[in-house]
Amino acid sequence: MGMTLTEKILANHSGASSVEPGESVWVDVDVLMTHDVCGPPSIGIFQNQFGEDARVWDKEKLVIIPDHYIFTKDKYANRNVDILRAFAADQDLPYFYDVGSEDYKGVCHIALPEEGFTRPGEVLFGTDSHTCTAGAFGQFATGIGNTDAAFIMGTGQLWVKVPETMRFEFEGTSMPPYLMAKDIILKIIGDIGVDGATYRTMEFGGPGISAMSMEDRMTLTNMVIEAGGKNGVVEPDAKTEAYVRERTDKDFDPVYSDPDATYHSKYRYNLEDMVPMVAKPHSPDNKATALELEGTDLDRAYIGSCTGGKLSDFEAAAEIIAGNDLKIDTYIVPATTEIARGLETHTLNGKPLMQIFREAGCKIGQASCAACLGGPSDTFGRLNNQEVCISTTNRNYPGRMGSKESQVYLASPYTVAASAVTGKITDPRVFIQQTVI
Amino acid sequence: MAKQDQIISGKAFVLGKNIDTDQIIPAEHLVYSLDDPEERKFYGRYSLSGVPDAESGLPQGNIPLVEEDKFESEFNIIVGGPNFGCGSSREHAPASLDIAGVQAIIAPTFARIFYRNSVDGGFVVPYESLEDLSKEVHTGDELEIHPEERVVKNITQDKEYEIRPLGSVADIVNAGGIFEFARKEGMIPCQ
Numbered sequence: 033m034g035m036t037l038t039e040k041i042l043a044n045h046s047g048a049s050s051v052e053p054g055e056s057v058w059v060d061v062d063v064l065m066t067h068d069v070c071g072p073p074s075i076g077i078f079q080n081q082f083g084e085d086a087r088v089w090d091k092e093k094l095v096i097i098p099d100h101y102i103f104t105k106d107k108y109a110n111r112n113v114d115i116l117r118a119f120a121a122d123q124d125l126p127y128f129y130d131v132g133s134e135d136y137k138g139v140c141h142i143a144l145p146e147e148g149f150t151r152p153g154e155v156l157f158g159t160d161s162h163t164c165t166a167g168a169f170g171q172f173a174t175g176i177g178n179t180d181a182a183f184i185m186g187t188g189q190l191w192v193k194v195p196e197t198m199r200f201e202f203e204g205t206s207m208p209p210y211l212m213a214k215d216i217i218l219k220i221i222g223d224i225g226v227d228g229a230t231y232r233t234m235e236f237g238g239p240g241i242s243a244m245s246m247e248d249r250m251t252l253t254n255m256v257i258e259a260g261g262k263n264g265v266v267e268p269d270a271k272t273e274a275y276v277r278e279r280t281d282k283d284f285d286p287v288y289s290d291p292d293a294t295y296h297s298k299y300r301y302n303l304e305d306m307v308p309m310v311a312k313p314h315s316p317d318n319k320a321t322a323l324e325l326e327g328t329d330l331d332r333a334y335i336g337s338c339t340g341g342k343l344s345d346f347e348a349a350a351e352i353i354a355g356n357d358l359k360i361d362t363y364i365v366p367a368t369t370e371i372a373r374g375l376e377t378h379t380l381n382g383k384p385l386m387q388i389f390r391e392a393g394c395k396i397g398q399a400s401c402a403a404c405l406g407g408p409s410d411t412f413g414r415l416n417n418q419e420v421c422i423s424t425t426n427r428n429y430p431g432r433m434g435s436k437e438s439q440v441y442l443a444s445p446y447t448v449a450a451s452a453v454t455g456k457i458t459d460p461r462v463f464i465q466q467t468v469i
Numbered sequence: 470m471a472k473q474d475q476i477i478s479g480k481a482f483v484l485g486k487n488i489d490t491d492q493i494i495p496a497e498h499l500v501y502s503l504d505d506p507e508e509r510k511f512y513g514r515y516s517l518s519g520v521p522d523a524e525s526g527l528p529q530g531n532i533p534l535v536e537e538d539k540f541e542s543e544f545n546i547i548v549g550g551p552n553f554g555c556g557s558s559r560e561h562a563p564a565s566l567d568i569a570g571v572q573a574i575i576a577p578t579f580a581r582i583f584y585r586n587s588v589d590g591g592f593v594v595p596y597e598s599l600e601d602l603s604k605e606v607h608t609g610d611e612l613e614i615h616p617e618e619r620v621v622k623n624i625t626q627d628k629e630y631e632i633r634p635l636g637s638v639a640d641i642v643n644a645g646g647i648f649e650f651a652r653k654e655g656m657i658p659c660q
């Protein structure tokens with residue numbers, strides 16, 4: 033019987049010729065990623081369990097990317113980065129992207145592909161739920177806790193229950209000009225619910241997906257956790273190969289789903305039928321179309337995070353913001369330092385994106401997670417009161433971006449930018465039609 | 470963590486559906502050390518502090534799990550609605566409940582990473598109930614979880630509810646976590 037991409041990777045990494053959903057298997061880990069929030073406790077458990085002098089199983093496979101609480105005066109948060117620094121030095125880790133150094137990257141899920149760690153066919157675990165982002169490259173990637181991470185640090189292995197796979201098939205050969213991957217994933221989450229994929233894989237395929245850029249695919253897989261999914265995958269193709277080859281010399285072995293693989297369920301969407309979507313407070317599945325919410329008053333717009341802080345997200349936002357005054361405070365936070373540099377070098381009608389945002393009066397932050405998860409009270413862009421914010425991030429549970437009195441609407445960079453211009457939730461199609469010649 | 474076959478009894482604390490990890494332990498508190506015995510107490514202090522007041526301690530609401538000046542709770546069994554523990558992978562979430570004195574959580578469904586962290590870290594035992602008990606049980610009810618009989622007894626209301634067997638994670642729960650399990654199985658050396 034055929035296997036899905038996810039089943040194949042788990043079989044290959046557990047020494048089995050085949051695996052079936054529901055089975056628990058021990059897999060060999062290719063990459064373990066951790067950051068400043070979960071790294072220190074993982075290291076603590078590792079040292080308690082394996083001894084103060086224990087060495088990690090393979091220093092080439094452990095990647096440490098501080099990104100969450102970086103530009104803060106909070107003494108505990110800064111102490112946590114010191115713990116990572118000491119551990120990386122002691123273990124002589126080649127892949128530690130230290131704060132304040134030239135290597136500093138920013139948000140881990142974007143840094144991982146930029147640095148060549150998202151290789152098709154491999155197994156990646158990370159101490160962060162959005163580790164599933166890397167599935168866009170045909171990798172098995174999922175989030176784990178500190179104890180599991182500590183276990184991997186010592187053994188290079190972890191048990192996994194083989195998930196059933198849900199298939200999402202996309203028709204249509206190109207994205208309509210107003211549509212973004214964020215709209216698509218908000219629509220899917222709204223359809224299946226925040227627990228609609230719990231314990232399962234979400235596999236995205238079909239001509240609509242082949243037409244998408246790697247960054248768009250990452251937006252889809254990033255949010256599978258918001259439907260409870262264990263991992264999300266897109267089958268690798270020439271675009272995947274080109275992206276990964278440019279960033280690593282390491283060999284990798286892509287795998288693909290068999291035509292006769294068994295799926296838990298299948299869903300079909302047509303890109304042409306989809307419209308700009310919004311998730312209302314306080315749940316990512318609380319869906320509405322942007323049009324239905326038109327006129328909802330806002331206090332703030334936020335463009336950033338691993339979901340909506342990539343270069344293409346800022347290009348989209350700039351298309352709408354260019355030449356317009358903004359009615360509400362608008363925060364721009366590039367996910368990584370590479371993207372921040374891209375904002376200076378990429379232009380729209382001859383103007384660097386950064387200049388467009390500055391001229392429009394946007395507040396520009398440094399590459400990191402920033403207010404996506406609230407963070408310490410001095411965090412850039414944090415919602416400290418009853419603000420109503422429209423954001424390109426991925427979660428809007430109560431208090432996610434700071435105060436539990438605040439309200440967060442999730443939307444695409446187009447919709448957030450259009451709403452920043454008007455100060456109210458706005459369907460971006462009216463702006464896109466103006467800019468499309 | 471309680472063993473799989475051990476009866477857990479105590480007071481229930483009731484919450485609604487989709488209780489995410491930001492509500493269990495808000496992100497601003499993730500800075501304390503879990504290894505330092507003094508700092509670690511703050512996870513107990515702030516456990517479930519992100520739940521909107523009206524939804525904390527149902528059906529009445531406005532009941533905190535842990536009182537203002539305390540680090541531990543008088544409630545040791547959480548009863549939640551579906552998709553308990555969704556959101557981030559922070560293990561600080563089940564750890565904070567454990568530090569606050571919670572021993573078990575009963576919910577119709579759990580988010581995957583939270584479930585796994587609870588079990589592998591040996592923090593709290595996640596029991597799946599057949600029905601959504603968050604509408605039945607009141608905060609403060611005296612409960613008894615009888616894993617072997619697969620029932621929860623509500624002493625206050627004189628009712629019984631069914632729970633599912635732990636299945637493939639039972640061995641890890643019994644061992645007390647993934648490290649203890651792996652040592653028993655000879656996967657890693659004994660300490």
Ligand code: SF4
Nearest residue numbers: 139337338401404405
């Ligand atoms: S940007 Fe937000 S969602 Fe992404 S890793 Fe950082 S905190 Fe998590």
